[in-house]
Amino acid sequence: xxxxxxxxxxxxxxxxSLAFAGSVGMTFVILACxxxxxxxxxxxxxxxxxxxxxxxxxxxxxxxxxxxxSNSCLETAIFLTxxxxxxxxxxxxxxxxxxxxQWGACGLTLAGNVIVYGTLLGFFLAFxxxxxxxxxx
Numbered sequence: 001x002x003x004x005x006x007x008x009x010x011x012x013x014x015x016x017s018l019a020f021a022g023s024v025g026m027t028f029v030i031l032a033c034x035x036x037x038x039x040x041x042x043x044x045x046x047x048x049x050x051x052x053x054x055x056x057x058x059x060x061x062x063x064x065x066x067x068x069x070s071n072s073c074l075e076t077a078i079f080l081t082x083x084x085x086x087x088x089x090x091x092x093x094x095x096x097x098x099x100x101x102q103w104g105a106c107g108l109t110l111a112g113n114v115i116v117y118g119t120l121l122g123f124f125l126a127f128x129x130x131x132x133x134x135x136x137x
Contacts, residue, residue: 025115
């Protein structure tokens, strides 16, 4: 009984930690847009990449069979996810190089990217167990 309670508490702690980290990352992105010295909302377009990044992996895990050592569907999904991830880091750098946004906003956006993608990675690692079947999504 005590082991079950500790398991649920660790699961809740992981979920709360991931939610806190995700909110900190999004706060950095919003600060890159909303601070008076920056004042432009162009860096917020990385939010689109945050939504798109986990979709290929979620779809591949849902629709692929798990037989064999090599899974081409999952490998293609990881490739697409990495392309989306690179684009989300490249967008603020390109905007800053083109003087559309300031370098401070670029730095805050990149810091937010690292935190948000770390949170997404933590979600996939923490809930990869078979009993928390997220691949039904």
